[in-house]
Amino acid sequence: GRCYDIEPVRGEENQYIAYVAYPLDLFEEGSVTNLFTSIVGNVFGFKALRALRLEDLRIPPSYIKTFQGPPHGIQVERDKLNKYGRPLLGCTIKPKLGLSAKNYGRAVYECLRGGLDFTKDDENVNSQPFMRWRDRFLFVAEALFKSQSETGEIKGHYLNATAGTSEEMLKRAQCARELGVPIVMHDYLTGGFTANTSLAHYCRDNGLLLHIHRAMHAVLDRQKNHGMHFRVLAKALRLSGGDHIHAGTVVGKLEGEREVTLGFVDLLRDDYIEKDRPRGIYFTQDWVSLPGVLPVASGGIHVWHMPALTD
Known part of the structure; x- marks a missing residue:
């Protein structure tokens, strides 16, 4: 790579922002795994650096075109659900762990019958001894179809x-498709980019929507002077593939900075985003019609937060 500009960080001593450009031929086409291995692989461990943080990256349109991206995108999801002009709720x-599969299915039914569009597994609900994945899938499918017929x-x-191997992950997604469930979920950081991209391809080929959970993101993005910002992880997800992702919120238990949060929300869903440093957007980004990702307001949200969320 070549460093083409350096600027000091305002209000901080001995901190600088370096702008580095890389030749495109250094990266394998359609591989977020290779992209991250090259850009943030070993450099973060160099002894010469006290700390290093990746704030943003501009992805050239010619490289974006080598990725499938989200399986379906925002518009196709609304078409599948036949729900327009409002947020999806x-x-x-809860409790996230401990329920039997039958009681879990009962809770799903009551929530959906009560008016929600979706319910979801928590990020660490996989296939534990008290609730194996296949049992959960069957009882949830029953709850889903019952609530649909009544409403x-x-x-x-x-x-x-999400599973311990990619093969097992795809087997679970296939079971969900055979049951007629419209959407599956994946923990894309703990599961890995290669597994996530494989699942995104399967979902597009088989008509499944894909929800993405960002479990483990704070390990990478919480420190202000080391790691990477979530906007980088958001861009990586849009390349790897997901129809919606937890994007935090400006209220609730996982509160984020308002303008910066709105900045990476735009990076997830819009096709063309202008450079806007106050909102944390360092580069103009053209997604060249790659489907958008629906940002999910997440983290301790309840009804009293709705006015702030809709502002």
């Missing part, structure tokens, strides 16, 4: 397909 089933609406539940 969902919740996570006349299309409903969904994010069945977490």
Whole structure:
């Protein structure tokens, strides 16, 4: 790579922002794994650096065109659900761990019958001894179809397909498709970019929507002077593939900075985003019609937060 500009960080001693350009031929086409291995692989461990943080990256349109991106995108999801002109409303089933599969399915039914569009598995609901994945899938599918028949609406539940191997993950996604469930879920950071991209391709080929959970993101993005900003992880997800992702919020238990949060929300869903440093957008980004990702307001949200969320 070549460093073409350096600027001091305002208000900080001995901190600088370096702008580095890389030849495109250094990167394998369609591989977020290779992209990250090259850009943030070993350099963060160099002894010469006290700390290093990746704030943003501009992805050239010619490289974007080598990725499939989200399986379907925002518009296709709304078409599948036949729901327009309003936010989609969902919740996570609690307690997250400990329920039997039958009681879990009962909770899903009550939430969907009560008016929600979606319910979801929590990020660490996989296939534990008290609730194996296949049992959960079957009881959730029963709850889903019962609520649909009673309300006349299309409903969904994010069945977490994350597993210990990619083969097992795809087997769970295939089971969800065979049951007629419209959406599956994946923990894309703990599961890995290669597994996530494989699942995104499967979902596009088989008509499944894909919800993405960002479990483990704070390990990478919470420190202000080391790691990487979530906007980088958001861009990587849009390349790797996901129809919606937890994007935090400006209220609730996982509160984020308002303008910066709105900045990476735009990076997820819009096709063309202008450079806007106050909102944390360092580069103009053209996604060249790659489908958008629906940002999910997440983290301790309840009804009293709705006015702030809609402002």
